[in-house]
Amino acid sequence: MKSNKRILRIGLISLLLPFAVWIGFLVVIPHIELLRLSFISHRGNNFTLANYANFFTNALYRNTYIRSAVFSIIVTFITLVISLPMALFITKIAGPKAQGILMLAVILPFWISELIQAFAWMIMLRETGVLSYLLQLLGIIHHNVEFLYNDAAIMVGLVYTSMLFMVIPLVSTLSTMEDSIIEAAYDLGGNFWNTLFEVIIPYSAPGITTGSIMVFMLSLGNYISVTLLGGKNSLWFTEQIYNQFILRFNWNQGAAFGILLLILSSLIVWIGIKISGQEIEEVLR
Amino acid sequence: MRNAKKLLVLAVIFTMLVVSFAMASGEKQSAKASKVLRMLTWEGYAPASLVEKFKSETGLDVQIAYIGDNNELIAKLAATKGQGYDLIQPTYNWVTIAQNQYGVYAPLEMDKIKTDQIDPQLFKTVTEGTKINGKSYAIPFCWGTTAMIVNTKYAPEAGKTYKDFCNPKYAGRITYRAKYDSFYMFAYALGLDPAKAVSDEKAYRDVMEKTLKKMIECKKYVKTYWGSRQELEDLLLREEVWVASCWDAIAFSLTPKHPELQYRIPKEGAVGWIDTLAVSAGAENVEGAYKWINFIMKPENAAVIANKTGYSMASNGYLKYVTPERAKMVKEIFTPEVVKNIKWYFPLPSYAVDIEADVQERLKAAPSE
Numbered sequence: 001m002k003s004n005k006r007i008l009r010i011g012l013i014s015l016l017l018p019f020a021v022w023i024g025f026l027v028v029i030p031h032i033e034l035l036r037l038s039f040i041s042h043r044g045n046n047f048t049l050a051n052y053a054n055f056f057t058n059a060l061y062r063n064t065y066i067r068s069a070v071f072s073i074i075v076t077f078i079t080l081v082i083s084l085p086m087a088l089f090i091t092k093i094a095g096p097k098a099q100g101i102l103m104l105a106v107i108l109p110f111w112i113s114e115l116i117q118a119f120a121w122m123i124m125l126r127e128t129g130v131l132s133y134l135l136q137l138l139g140i141i142h143h144n145v146e147f148l149y150n151d152a153a154i155m156v157g158l159v160y161t162s163m164l165f166m167v168i169p170l171v172s173t174l175s176t177m178e179d180s181i182i183e184a185a186y187d188l189g190g191n192f193w194n195t196l197f198e199v200i201i202p203y204s205a206p207g208i209t210t211g212s213i214m215v216f217m218l219s220l221g222n223y224i225s226v227t228l229l230g231g232k233n234s235l236w237f238t239e240q241i242y243n244q245f246i247l248r249f250n251w252n253q254g255a256a257f258g259i260l261l262l263i264l265s266s267l268i269v270w271i272g273i274k275i276s277g278q279e280i281e282e283v284l285r
Numbered sequence: 286m287r288n289a290k291k292l293l294v295l296a297v298i299f300t301m302l303v304v305s306f307a308m309a310s311g312e313k314q315s316a317k318a319s320k321v322l323r324m325l326t327w328e329g330y331a332p333a334s335l336v337e338k339f340k341s342e343t344g345l346d347v348q349i350a351y352i353g354d355n356n357e358l359i360a361k362l363a364a365t366k367g368q369g370y371d372l373i374q375p376t377y378n379w380v381t382i383a384q385n386q387y388g389v390y391a392p393l394e395m396d397k398i399k400t401d402q403i404d405p406q407l408f409k410t411v412t413e414g415t416k417i418n419g420k421s422y423a424i425p426f427c428w429g430t431t432a433m434i435v436n437t438k439y440a441p442e443a444g445k446t447y448k449d450f451c452n453p454k455y456a457g458r459i460t461y462r463a464k465y466d467s468f469y470m471f472a473y474a475l476g477l478d479p480a481k482a483v484s485d486e487k488a489y490r491d492v493m494e495k496t497l498k499k500m501i502e503c504k505k506y507v508k509t510y511w512g513s514r515q516e517l518e519d520l521l522l523r524e525e526v527w528v529a530s531c532w533d534a535i536a537f538s539l540t541p542k543h544p545e546l547q548y549r550i551p552k553e554g555a556v557g558w559i560d561t562l563a564v565s566a567g568a569e570n571v572e573g574a575y576k577w578i579n580f581i582m583k584p585e586n587a588a589v590i591a592n593k594t595g596y597s598m599a600s601n602g603y604l605k606y607v608t609p610e611r612a613k614m615v616k617e618i619f620t621p622e623v624v625k626n627i628k629w630y631f632p633l634p635s636y637a638v639d640i641e642a643d644v645q646e647r648l649k650a651a652p653s654e
Contacts, residue, residue, distance in 0.1 A: 043635070060650055128523045146457075146525075149509045231509035232463070235649040246356040247642040249363070249386065 038256035051256035061240060061257070068237040069268060071151070072219035075158045079166045079215050080208060082159065087170035087207075088200070092179065106167050114161055118228040121157050122148060125229070149231025157225035162218045166211035173207030174200075209278050213269050220265055237261060322573040323348045325358065326374040327560065329594040330426070331581075339580055345573050355379040362389040368567030372574040377559040378630040380415040380423045382638060391564045392420035397575040400424075402582040407599045411561055414632055423561035424578070425599035427590065430555035430627060431466045434531035436524060437545050443528045444549030447474035450528065451503035460520055461530035463510035463649050465630075465641050466556050470530065471503075472496045473553040473628060480631045490640055497644040504653040521546060534595030537614060548618060554626035559599070 041048040055061050090102045109117065124130045125147040135141045147153060181203070185195040201208070226236040241261065244254030273279075322345050324331055336347045352358045355376050362373065367389040375383065384390050400408060403424060412421040435444040439458070443449045447470040450459055461467040472479045472492055479496075482488040508526050511517040514535060520526045521539065533555075536548030562581075564574045580586060587598040588606030597615065604612050633641070 060647060064650060126519075126523070127525045146508075227512070232504060232507055232649070232653060235646065239649075240646065243642055243646060246360055247645070248639055249356075249359065250639075 034255040034258055037252050038259050040252050042250045042252045051253050052260065054253065055257065055260055064235055064240055065237045065261075065264065067235075068220055069264070071154065072158075072216050073268075075155055075162065075219045076212050076216045078155065079159050079162055080212060083163060083166040083170055083211065084201075084204075084208075087167055087174050087204075090167075090171055091174040091177075092182070103171070106164055109160075110164050114224050115228075117161060118157055118225045121153070121160070121225075121229060125153055125156070148229060149233075151230070151233065153229040153231075154226050154234060157229040158219045158222060161222070161225055162215040165214040165218060169207040169210040169214075170204055171207075173204045177203050205276065205278060209273060209276060212272065216269065216272075217265060220261070319570055319573070320344070321346045321348055322372065322570055322577055323350070323370050324372045324374070324577070325350050325352060325361070325370040325565075326372070327352060330374055330560075330590060332589060332593055335581070335586055335589055338586070339577065342580065343573070343576050345570075345576065347577075359383045359387070359389070362565070363387040366567055367391075367565035370565045371568040371570045372577055373563045373565050374426060374560055375423070375563055376630070377411050377414060377423065377425070377561050378632045380561060380563060381417060381632045382635060384415075384417055384422055386635065389566050390422045391566045391568060391571070392422060393424065393564060394575070395421070398424060399579045399582065402579070402584070402601055404599045404601055407559060410629065411559055415561070423563040426560045426562045426581070427587075427594075427596040427598045428557060428559045429596045430533045430550070430557045431470075431530060432533070432548065432550045432555040434521065434529050434536050434539070434546055434548050436521065436527040437547050439524070440527040444547070444551060446551045447471060447553050449551075450474075450530070451499070451506060452528075453506060455528045456506045457508055458525075458527040459506050459529070460508050460511045460517065460526045462512070463645055465645070467510075467530055468493065468496050468500070468641065468644065469556050469628065469630075470553070471500050473556075474551075475499060480628065483631055483633065483637050486634075486636045486640075489637055493640050493644045497648060500648055501651040504648070504651060507653070510649070533597075533618070537595035537611070540614075541610070550618070550623055550626075554628045555623065557627035557629045559629065560596075 038051050039047055039049070041050060055065075086106070090099055090106075094102055122129075126132070127144045127146040127148070129148070131147055132141070132144050135145070136143075177200075181199060182195060185199045190198070221238060223236065223238045223242065226234050227239065230236075237257070238261075241254050241257045244250045244257060324347060326349060328351050331347060331349050336349075340346060350370070352361065358373070358375055359379065359382075362370070362383065363386075366387065367373070373390070380390065395412075407425040407428065411423055411425040415422040433444045433447070433449070435441075435449075440449075440455055443452070443455060449455065450461055450467075450471065452459075461470070469479055472495075475495060477492045477495060479489065479492050482492045508520070511520065511529070514532075517529060517531065517535065518539065521529060522543065531548065533548060536546070539546050540548065562578050564571060568574055581590075582600045584600050584603040585606045587600035587603040590596070591598050591603055591607050592611060595611075597619070604615065607615075
């Protein structure tokens with residue numbers, strides 16, 4: 001019995017070691033360094049809070065953050081609305097064989113990089129692109145129309161790149177749901193809508209919350225899709241951080257923005273969890 | 286528990302072994318350093334054929350890392366104080382700011398450079414412009430211009446002035462970058478002189494604010510701000526835009542196949558850049574770096590790069606070795622008057638870097654109606 005415990009402990013240590021090294025070197029230490037940088041003035045070496053104050057006093061930075069956050073919330077909602085029926089279909093309607101194929105179809109686009117995905121969307125949406133051509137073929141429009149370089153194109157790109165991260169948690173929660181629960185709902189006189197809203201959605205709430213957190217964070221932290229698809233109005237908060245580091249050589253301000261992005265986004269997620277009445281432990285499970 | 290300790294000790298020993306191996310191979314590399322020349326440069330500046338030739342002449346291997354823009358270059362060098370590279374090719378106007386803030390370059394020893402191979406005019410501009418405490422940090426390598434490209438099928442009249450970037454006639458058919466080059470073009474079109482104003486913070490702020498105001502006004506006519514060469518070429522070839530800001534090298538590669546796309550230099554003058562050769566402060570193979578400098582500036586070698594990239598070289602007499610079509614096109618576009626009127630990029634003091642970043646961000650954030 002005792003030796004069993006010992007083996008367990010050795011196993012635990014050897015399993016945890018790579019993880020601890022990974023987290024320590026690549027997550028904790030860089031963040032501590034960022035935190036330190038963010039409290040030091042640019043081109044000086046003294047302690048300051050100015051880097052943080054800049055965010056709140058300069059309307060440009062504040063508004064860019066708000067714009068990015070609001071967009072990300074909308075993206076999260078759209079992704080949920082699209083992914084829930086997909087997950088329902090995969091888990092409850094499709095047969096076992098079709099299930100595998102459908103999951104593969106969801107995952108397949110992620111075998112290519114986000115950059116290529118963005119370029120593919122550019123080919124689809126541009127003025128002389130596929131969508132414009134098809135709509136003309138169908139006689140819906142009569143000359144080339146530009147679908148690229150606007151806020152909607154940004155949304156399309158973001159929803160597409162984050163869909164997988166919503167579908168997978170939804171599928172994993174819904175697959176634990178007994179079909180009989182849905183049957184019971186119908187037997188008790190429920191129709192499609194109140195079965196959906198009073199049985200299925202409450203049941204899949206943990207999956208919805210996990211997926212939403214991931215999609216929200218991914219969208220807010222996105223850089224490639226936004227810059228490529230957004231065109232002239234695509235300023236995103238991540239671009240502001242990039243600009244500070246790369247355009248202005250101001251690592252201190254960039255670090256402060258990075259920390260602010262982390263804190264403010266966590267805050268939004270926390271509020272979201274509270275509003276939806278979830279517990280963080282529940283969601284992580 | 287004892288076993289766990291043993292395991293831990295083993296793990297520590299293993300880690301140390303790995304680290305010492307890595308360090309040993311690192312040492313081996315620095316011992317080899319005099320046989321290797323490490324360059325940080327742009328795509329096309331060290332083509333394989335020249336690298337081969339250099340190796341057969343000097344016995345030195347060349348390792349090349351590529352950069353995408355000058356900010357990235359500085360960020361890369363600043364992290365290591367120039368270590369890891371021997372020869373670096375920053376753009377002229379970015380040399381002093383990187384040197385002042387991070388000290389990443391070494392002063393050039395002019396007696397080691399065959400200066401008679403280099404265009405005297407450009408040599409003077411660059412060595413004077415990169416002088417800090419009496420020492421120069423760069424010499425010219427190649428140069429090019431940014432001006433306008435127009436599709437003569439749809440906009441035959443465009444391209445005589447940068448004001449066409451704000452011409453309602455071409456609304457939605459215009460593209461340029463949301464970067465400093467476009468700001469300079471708009472400023473010169475407004476009759477302002479950023480090169481003159483840059484030495485004074487207030488004057489420069491004033492010039493850039495006025496330019497920004499105009500550019501926000503003109504934002505409604507822009508299709509998009511182009512970011513990469515590929516993006517610009519797509520927009521031009523699909524005829525989605527008719528009037529664009531453009532590098533001469535892009536035009537040199539497009540015009541022969543698509544004669545309707547013409548490079549035009551407006552009356553305000555082309556905006557010009559000069560890429561340079563500089564030695565890293567952390568160079569391990571300084572001699573090799575100078576060998577490359579003298580090798581690459583030979584006219585017959587410089588011509589190889591000119592043919593490949595479409596840039597103009599700072600090497601004396603390289604045009605004798607380029608393809609006849611190329612030589613003809615260069616002579617037609619860059620007449621002496623045009624060259625005299627080039628508005629060279631100017632070195633930026635740190636406040637100017639902040640001002641430019643600020644107006645660029647505000648331009649992108651501005652609503653376009």
